[in-house]
Amino acid sequence: MIKKLLNLENLTQTEAYELFAEFDQYTQEKQASILALLRAKNETTEEILGALQYFGQYSTNIMHDFEVVDIVGTGGDGVGTFNISTAASIVIASGGVFVAKHGGRSATSKSGSQDVIEALGIQIPKTAEEVLQYLREINYAYLWAPLFNEAIKKYGSLRQKLGFPTIFNILGPLLSPMHTKRGVIGVYRRDLMQKVAEVLITQGVNHALVVHSDDGLDEISISSNTHVIEIKGISTKEYDLNPDDFGVSKAPLSDVRGGNALENATIICDILSGAINGPKLDIVLLNAAAGLYVSGKSTSIADGILLAKDALKQGKATRLLNKIKGSI
Incomplete structure (x- = not known):
């Protein structure tokens, strides 16, 4: 071999x-x-x-009857944005959707989702039973990958030493112990889109979007077009999303770059509280809208943006963040 x-x-x-x-x-x-x-x-x-x-076969399998959504990227795009999908996951959950956010520490960037989750002071469930309790009581559970994927955990040090994305980056979003059937998965290479879509179909997803932008993001971008493969059951369709189509002004990637975990945590708190407007808010709204769309909460990404804006305006996202911090 x-x-x-x-x-x-x-x-x-x-x-x-x-x-x-x-x-x-x-x-x-x-x-x-x-x-x-x-x-x-x-x-x-x-x-x-x-x-x-x-x-x-060596990952935890959490049996459940929740209609959960995940929004997660492979990482490895090398752009250095703040933790967009983590911020978006909180907005999605505050809109009344069950969110099981799967993630880990950074292997190829300054701040992975686990790093910023810790900086935010968010409590994480450590067992399958706690995951289900979090979902029942607050709609949201952050699933730290090493707790549920022991076989991959041992390679964390190697991945950090290598410093470039590997097949483990691709596996990460696919190994959620919740076996999520609805989600938004960002990939760091265009050629990975079709491959990840094909894998998702074998896993029996209900509704998912695989995304990659022209400027290299494993997120929906506000700087360029984002390519999308939308999966419903075994059916797929491909299209591009342009920020202009949603009334979002394009902005350079430098406007959505972040820093270390503490800096990114501050950015997220300010977005959720309404202290930040402009490109950082816009990119969270777009990605949250995609999650609301695949959840079935909205009928389109455009409708999802309206729902996400409303959740922020009513203070729902900040209230949820405070609940998540408080542990159960």
Whole structure:
């Protein structure tokens, strides 16, 4: 299998499964080489499915009957925005949707979702039972990936040392223990969109958007067009979203860049409280609207923007943030 990768040949799903079944027996140097070779030739749908099949069997499976939504990105886009999907997830939940936000620490940026969650002072559920309790009582649960995906947790240090996105970035959004059927998944490469969409279809999603923008974001952008693959059951359609179509003024990416976890936490609090307007607010509204749309709460992204604005105007998002901080 390694010889195939050295020749930039693709692995079958079975070969990818076997490769990762043996992965923890390799030296860190060999592990790094495999991840780099996969990245160099670009991971295929079959390779992603094989890895997902292996790691999925060692992940927690939370049985539930909630219609939950996740909004999550692969990371790795290298742009350095603040934690947009984390902010949007709180807005979505404040609009009356069950949100199970899956995420982890940064492997390739200054601040991953877990880093900013800690900086915000948000309490996180540590067991499946607590996750369900959080959803019942406050609509929102943040699922810290290492607590529920033990088999991947051990490679966190390696990923940070490598400093570039790997197949683990792709697996992250796909390994939620809630097996979320509705969501918005951002990817850091355009070629990953179709592959992730194909994987989601095999997982039986109800309604999902896979997004990547022309300026490289694993989010819906306010600086350029965003490419979308929309999945409903086994049906897909592709289209572009332009900020102008929603009455949002385009702004340079520099206007939505963030900093470290504490700086990003301050930005999020200010957006939710209404202290920040302009591009940072606009990009959260757009991404929250996408989450409200796939949840079924709104009939379109345009309607979702109105719902998200209303949640902020009425102070619902800030009140929810305070509840999340308070623990149960």
